[in-house]
Amino acid sequence: MNAPNRYELYVIEEGETPVEVIEDTKIPNAATIKILKQDHTLGNMLRAQLLTMPQVLFAGYKVPHPLHPYFILKIQTDGTITPDLVLSEACNQLIGTLSTLESKFKREFSFKEADGGPGAASAAGGAFATSDDPYGTGAGTGGGAGWGNRDDYLDF
Template sequence: MNAPPRFELFVLEDDQSILEVTEDTKIPNAATFKIHKQDHTLGNMLRAQLLATPQILFAGYKTPHPLHPHFLLKIQTDGSLTPAAALEAAATRLIGAISSLEAKFRREFSFKDTDAGAAGINLGSMGMGPGEDPYGGAGGATWGAQRDYLDF
């Protein structure tokens, strides 16, 4: 098979940095960032965060080849901030958004541990019996013991 070993897709070598910056000499206020050991997941999220900033004129990414674990991110600004500063701000906002999503996810799954009947929820109106959990488990059972929320 032509694919490299899996660990080469995400483990940095000792002398390898995660980010390389190349200033663009033909386009004003533009730079290309080569981000190693990442793929479309991070590239698309960074691009979306960058395009949400009004000072960004262009933001795009590409993966040169599927077997090479890096992508190129091109950023052009209006000159009020540097492309590196724009990337740093976008990464900071992205970390905040993911942290917020994680907190909401953990909060929703903490509701599974509470008793639905004690919260005053009428399970009969949702088509469930008195001992059935709205999240798919059997009232008080641990995850995986019977059904989980993905079982329909």
């Protein structure tokens, strides 16, 4: 009903600027940055990355309304670097961190497949193997293969 069309939440239309920087006149070395078509996922990651930087005195974000696809990021620095430059530096560091995480994940996943672990057995096309126990409680005492016949971890 009131919710916008899904594509409006992530497609930047012609004439829209994805990032708008507004210098704060009341607080020295501070800026308010409006980032369109993004939500808490990016806002929280940017805030956390900014707070790890020694030049940043304050970093916070808010999503003014859940139906509006943007967030507002406020940054105050110590004056050695401007807020928009520190945001750019934080974005570059965040991209590096995420690419490192992706490569580590892919490497670990390839090791799991090469070792013939549970991921490889499931990928081989079999049914839920009895050696694969998602709760780590052994084979279970339910008596049969399948979820309906096994004891759940909540069964006492």
